[in-house]
Amino acid sequence: MRGKCILVLMLLTLVLASTLSCQSTGNVNAGKKSIVVTYSILGSIVKELVGDKATVTVSIPNGLDPHEWEPSAKDIEAINKADLVVENGLNLEGGMQKTLQTAKDSGVKFFTASDYITVRHVGTGEGIPSGDPDQVVGAPDPHLWMDPIAMKSVVSGLASVLMQDLNLDVSSQAADLENQLDSLNTEVATTLAAIPQENRKLVTGHESMGYFAQRYGFKLVGVIIPSLSTEAEVSAGDLAALKKAIEDNHVKAIFTELGTSPAVAKAIGDETGVKVVELTTHALPPDGSYFTFMMNIANVITNALK
Amino acid sequence: MDWLVTPFSSNAFMVHALIAGVLVSIACAIAGTFVILRGLAFIGDALAHGVLPGIAVAILVGFPGIIGAAIGAAGMIGGITLITQRSRLSSDTAIGLLFVGMLSLGVVIVSRSNSFSGDLTRILFGEILGISVSAIFIQLAATIVIAALAIICARPFLLLSFDPEQAEVAGFSSRLYHSIMLFMIAVTVVVSFQTVGTLLVFGMLIAPAGAGALLARRVEIMMLWAVLFGALSMYFGLLISYHFNLAAGASIVLVTVAIFFVVFIIQNIRGRRAVRPQEATHG
Amino acid sequence: MDSRKQVFASAAGETEAFKMSNGGAPYVRAMHLSIGYPNEVVVADISFELRQGQAIALIGTNGSGKSTLLKTIVGLLPPLGGEVSVFGMRPGSNPRRIAYLGQFHASGFILPLRVVDVVRMGRFPLYGLRRRMGRQDDEIVLSAMRRMGIEKLAESPLRSLSGGQQQRTYLSQVLAHQADLLILDEPTAGLDAGGRELYLQAISDELRRGASIVTATHDIQEEPALCDQVMLLARRVVALGTPQQVLTHDALLETFGIVVFGDQKHVHVLEATHGHDDKERLR
Numbered sequence A: 001m002r003g004k005c006i007l008v009l010m011l012l013t014l015v016l017a018s019t020l021s022c023q024s025t026g027n028v029n030a031g032k033k034s035i036v037v038t039y040s041i042l043g044s045i046v047k048e049l050v051g052d053k054a055t056v057t058v059s060i061p062n063g064l065d066p067h068e069w070e071p072s073a074k075d076i077e078a079i080n081k082a083d084l085v086v087e088n089g090l091n092l093e094g095g096m097q098k099t100l101q102t103a104k105d106s107g108v109k110f111f112t113a114s115d116y117i118t119v120r121h122v123g124t125g126e127g128i129p130s131g132d133p134d135q136v137v138g139a140p141d142p143h144l145w146m147d148p149i150a151m152k153s154v155v156s157g158l159a160s161v162l163m164q165d166l167n168l169d170v171s172s173q174a175a176d177l178e179n180q181l182d183s184l185n186t187e188v189a190t191t192l193a194a195i196p197q198e199n200r201k202l203v204t205g206h207e208s209m210g211y212f213a214q215r216y217g218f219k220l221v222g223v224i225i226p227s228l229s230t231e232a233e234v235s236a237g238d239l240a241a242l243k244k245a246i247e248d249n250h251v252k253a254i255f256t257e258l259g260t261s262p263a264v265a266k267a268i269g270d271e272t273g274v275k276v277v278e279l280t281t282h283a284l285p286p287d288g289s290y291f292t293f294m295m296n297i298a299n300v301i302t303n304a305l306k
Numbered sequence B: 001m002d003w004l005v006t007p008f009s010s011n012a013f014m015v016h017a018l019i020a021g022v023l024v025s026i027a028c029a030i031a032g033t034f035v036i037l038r039g040l041a042f043i044g045d046a047l048a049h050g051v052l053p054g055i056a057v058a059i060l061v062g063f064p065g066i067i068g069a070a071i072g073a074a075g076m077i078g079g080i081t082l083i084t085q086r087s088r089l090s091s092d093t094a095i096g097l098l099f100v101g102m103l104s105l106g107v108v109i110v111s112r113s114n115s116f117s118g119d120l121t122r123i124l125f126g127e128i129l130g131i132s133v134s135a136i137f138i139q140l141a142a143t144i145v146i147a148a149l150a151i152i153c154a155r156p157f158l159l160l161s162f163d164p165e166q167a168e169v170a171g172f173s174s175r176l177y178h179s180i181m182l183f184m185i186a187v188t189v190v191v192s193f194q195t196v197g198t199l200l201v202f203g204m205l206i207a208p209a210g211a212g213a214l215l216a217r218r219v220e221i222m223m224l225w226a227v228l229f230g231a232l233s234m235y236f237g238l239l240i241s242y243h244f245n246l247a248a249g250a251s252i253v254l255v256t257v258a259i260f261f262v263v264f265i266i267q268n269i270r271g272r273r274a275v276r277p278q279e280a281t282h283g
Numbered sequence C: 001m002d003s004r005k006q007v008f009a010s011a012a013g014e015t016e017a018f019k020m021s022n023g024g025a026p027y028v029r030a031m032h033l034s035i036g037y038p039n040e041v042v043v044a045d046i047s048f049e050l051r052q053g054q055a056i057a058l059i060g061t062n063g064s065g066k067s068t069l070l071k072t073i074v075g076l077l078p079p080l081g082g083e084v085s086v087f088g089m090r091p092g093s094n095p096r097r098i099a100y101l102g103q104f105h106a107s108g109f110i111l112p113l114r115v116v117d118v119v120r121m122g123r124f125p126l127y128g129l130r131r132r133m134g135r136q137d138d139e140i141v142l143s144a145m146r147r148m149g150i151e152k153l154a155e156s157p158l159r160s161l162s163g164g165q166q167q168r169t170y171l172s173q174v175l176a177h178q179a180d181l182l183i184l185d186e187p188t189a190g191l192d193a194g195g196r197e198l199y200l201q202a203i204s205d206e207l208r209r210g211a212s213i214v215t216a217t218h219d220i221q222e223e224p225a226l227c228d229q230v231m232l233l234a235r236r237v238v239a240l241g242t243p244q245q246v247l248t249h250d251a252l253l254e255t256f257g258i259v260v261f262g263d264q265k266h267v268h269v270l271e272a273t274h275g276h277d278d279k280e281r282l283r
Helices: A002-020 A040-050 A073-081 A094-105 A148-166 A171-192 A210-216 A236-249 A262-272 A290-305 B002-009 B012-037 B041-050 B052-061 B065-086 B091-111 B116-125 B133-152 B154-162 B164-169 B174-215 B219-244 B248-273 C002-020 C066-074 C115-121 C135-147 C163-177 C193-209 C249-256
Strands: A033-037 A054-058 A084-087 A110-112 A201-204 A219-222 A253-256 A275-278 C028-037 C040-050 C055-059 C081-086 C098-101 C181-185 C212-217 C229-233 C237-241
Touching: A033 A040, A033 A073, A040 A054, A040 A084, A040 A148, A040 A171, A040 A290, A073 A094, A073 B012, A073 B219, A084 A094, A084 A148, A094 A110, A110 A148, A148 A171, A148 A210, A171 A210, A171 A290, A201 A236, A210 A219, A236 A262, A253 A290, A262 A275, A275 A290, B002 B012, B002 B219, B012 B041, B012 B133, B012 B154, B012 B174, B012 B219, B041 B052, B041 B065, B041 B091, B041 B174, B052 B065, B052 B091, B052 B116, B052 B174, B065 B091, B065 B174, B091 B116, B116 B174, B133 B154, B133 B174, B154 B164, B154 B174, B154 C115, B164 B174, B164 C098, B174 B219, B174 B248, B219 B248, C028 C066, C040 C066, C040 C081, C040 C229, C040 C237, C055 C066, C066 C081, C066 C098, C066 C181, C066 C212, C098 C163, C115 C135, C115 C163, C135 C163, C135 C193, C163 C193, C193 C212, C229 C249, C237 C249
Parallel strands: A033 A054, A033 A084, A084 A110, A201 A219, A201 A253, A253 A275, C055 C212, C055 C229, C098 C181, C181 C212
Antiparallel strands: C028 C040, C028 C081, C229 C237
């Protein structure tokens, strides 16, 4: 037994000693600054703003659910070593919270997009029952990228932080980008104009359209829509609530997000007579452009509700 | 050779993970040795799953998962003890049902939480890459407690593994020391779930000690092997997780199971080739 | 045979002298003792006394109550009625002075234990949890192994031994204890002729040392013939007394349902009663 204790103690000391002597290295890239953005949509804006002046990487691969995604060891390493980390804030990146917090605690520079906008809260009638924390009534809504004007504020905020903390001058790019976002806003509004007032209701299964609705004058109705990401089976109660919501609001289409199966969509369609339309609100289109992204959304909604 | 060291030398979080992991290995090696010697594998697995509801409630309500796990473990041990004492049914059946029930209960509770699948993954598979310094200290304290218990109770544990009746007659209450053993296993599970998660901690309990049992002639050596194998699993598991972008907890347990089977195969080949020592006297 | 009887006779003589100088209070005493399990009386109304330096053999088939009686004396089972005392106290109060050899050994094939580790365990009751053992303990252990002829196997893992060698190891463990009272259930099971010789010599040495012995056995040949008392059990006390008194044709017939023919050396026993279908051949 004695020998065993000694061996174990030696092992322990070895391990502890190696921690104490472990230095955290600085950035490997002495050249360009590295900026890590948590998710793809914000990432595309940052890339437009920064261009070649810094290396921009996105943690969460495009198309994966930013609420749930968890980083691997290399992802954590990239965040710890970044010159600046750009996050959304308001707990959008649910699976990354520990990593982000640890990085903050150890001094990594952060830019939190939600600090630069007027935060919206989920209103009554909008919340999804038994949903994620950002889905209950009163909760702060993190889906700020759905409003181009909010993104404008983010851009100008980011530009000054880049200047201040990283010595990067992107002021002209910022100005350009802000103009483009203004144009986008107008274009979206024009497209949506085709929808008459009484049809401006968004029945969705995931409350991500809050800022959009606020900007373009829509009413939000939140219900549970069975999808692949929630329970495989819908309860009778859920289906009944769905039917009631549809009837009360006289909508022609309901919007779902994370891939409702065709069988379920058909079932709902047969049951209620409405179309189930998929909205991609958390992922960029193939060309990676925020602008295409917003126009797609505008077009899909318009076609469904006009 | 660089790729063996750099992930650790340039990342504090990797070193933290390794330290926590080695501490877990030591605790699991000690507790796991007795799990194997006493044939408690089934109960070890039951405990590992049984803590899930406790953890789930803790997360839901907002207090530290460890406390929830401890309560869950206590409940599980109580349940197991009751069953083994009262049951005419094979206690395996009852215990099996108990832990499946606890597991389901835990999942149901977690499903009420806001970040269901994330939480569940974290509980089942741990988050060793995000281990905090305070968690490391908790693990250190637990490991020390377990080591102390093993040293103090070495003789009765040995006797108990050899023959519970002998233990009793020798003046060591087999009930008491059996309970202490269960307690040790519970502490290990409760603390280690942060690193490798409840589903996988069972692997860390059994595989290194199992490999050690195949190799060693004496219990002390078996435990040493278990520590070594556990620590190696942590190191290479983390390395693999880093280089290939794989889940850390699962990578670690894969390595540890692989080590077990390698040892198993080697021992079997050796066994077949070696001439069986002829007994000089037949009994 | 005669020379052996002589050895025992002289040993007995020495013991008598030893006994008288020690006050001769009974080591084991039973008065109308009933033994069994919570819902089942196995044997009722047992009364006997065993003094220092005496040996008593319990003879009977499986299920006759031998093992139950041994376990009751040792404290593993509570008495169902009547009284039993060991060294004047409740059974189980004196682990330091009693060594027990059970009939079945739970030691699995997994256990990494060497022979010397097993024999060493015999010393544990004398030292409790933590008092350290010294060189003289090592010598006692070595001597115990020598007495059973297994000192060359000291470093071998228990699981690599034959059944007979394992039995010798368990006997060594008992001898290492140097107890005042030895309770042995089927001590010669699996032993070959050489092993049994060593066993008998060891037993006589123990008696000469002043220890008392209770053995339970199927073997009615050598050993019980040389004990001070013999008790025949068949779920009741069929007979109790000296070997000459007890090992009569009629008593054996009742105990085993046997037919005894030939002299004491060659006894053929057939079990026909008590629901045992297996025939037991005793040489």
